[in-house]
Amino acid sequence: GAVVSQHPSRVICKSGTSVKIECRSLDFQATTMFWYRQFPKKSLMLMATSNEGSKATYEQGVEKDKFLINHASLTLSTLTVTSAHPEDSSFYICSATSGRWGDTQYFGPGTRLTVL
Amino acid sequence: EDKVVQSPLSLVVHEGDTVTLNCSYEVTNFRSLLWYKQEKKAPTFLFMLTSSGIEKKSGRLSSILDKKELFSILNITATQTGDSAIYLCGGGTSYDKVIFGPGTSLSVIP
Numbered sequence: 001g002a003v004v005s006q007h008p009s010r011v012i013c014k015s016g017t018s019v020k021i022e023c024r025s026l027d028f029q030a031t032t033m034f035w036y037r038q039f040p041k042k043s044l045m046l047m048a049t050s051n052e053g054s055k056a057t058y059e060q061g062v063e064k065d066k067f068l069i070n071h072a073s074l075t076l077s078t079l080t081v082t083s084a085h086p087e088d089s090s091f092y093i094c095s096a097t098s099g100r101w102g103d104t105q106y107f108g109p110g111t112r113l114t115v116l
Numbered sequence: 117e118d119k120v121v122q123s124p125l126s127l128v129v130h131e132g133d134t135v136t137l138n139c140s141y142e143v144t145n146f147r148s149l150l151w152y153k154q155e156k157k158a159p160t161f162l163f164m165l166t167s168s169g170i171e172k173k174s175g176r177l178s179s180i181l182d183k184k185e186l187f188s189i190l191n192i193t194a195t196q197t198g199d200s201a202i203y204l205c206g207g208g209t210s211y212d213k214v215i216f217g218p219g220t221s222l223s224v225i226p
Contacts, residue, residue, distance in 0.1 A: 032212050043204060043218045044159070049211070093158050097212050104150060105214060107158035 023094030030096035120217035143207030
């Protein structure tokens with residue numbers, strides 16, 4: 001099956017710093033990537049949809065200036081949490097799809113962010 | 117507003133039991149119903165259903181979609197402890213977006 005990687009898998013940072021998370025599709029071209037946030041024992045909350053070469057589409061209630069998304073190529077999308085605060089601590093998961101009919105989303109392993 | 121509802125939210129069964137997980141959806145531009153299994157990390161894909169009434173099977177797991185009733189079930193027969201996980205149901209849209217339900221937490225005890 002298709003492989004999606006995320007880096008880093010875990011990050012701990014101080015309040016006020018910015019953190020960048022990378023999502024890569026390793027063996028296919030991802031026309032669309034998605035960023036999710038997951039709180040403990042809760043479902044995935046879609047934050048934004050990212051299409052290569054265009055601006056991300058953010059879900060209602062997600063601050064676009066706080067969570068910067070860049071989809072620079074067909075295999076890489078980045079999420080930058082700017083001026084992170086403790087309430088941003090969460091598990092962030094990306095997923096990618098080729099966009100072909102019948103293709104599903106393939107999830108990355110996730111990044112655990114802890115803001116002190 | 118798009119929503120996906122799953123029931124039960126949690127379930128404890130004994131090994132060997134059969135379980136049925138339910139998912140109902142109201143999703144604009146609905147294209148497919150997706151089931152994922154999530155253990156410690158990211159979800160892994162189980163099924164994608166696009167047509168009503170056609171059962172998909174993978175080993176002890178099977179799933180079916182009813183597009184008229186906006187409903188899907190996931191069945192697991194002869195459960196094993198390795199089936200313990202959160203099972204996520206998602207409504208996929210024609211824009212590739214997936215709206216996930218809250219998940220069903222399944223615990224299989226020996």
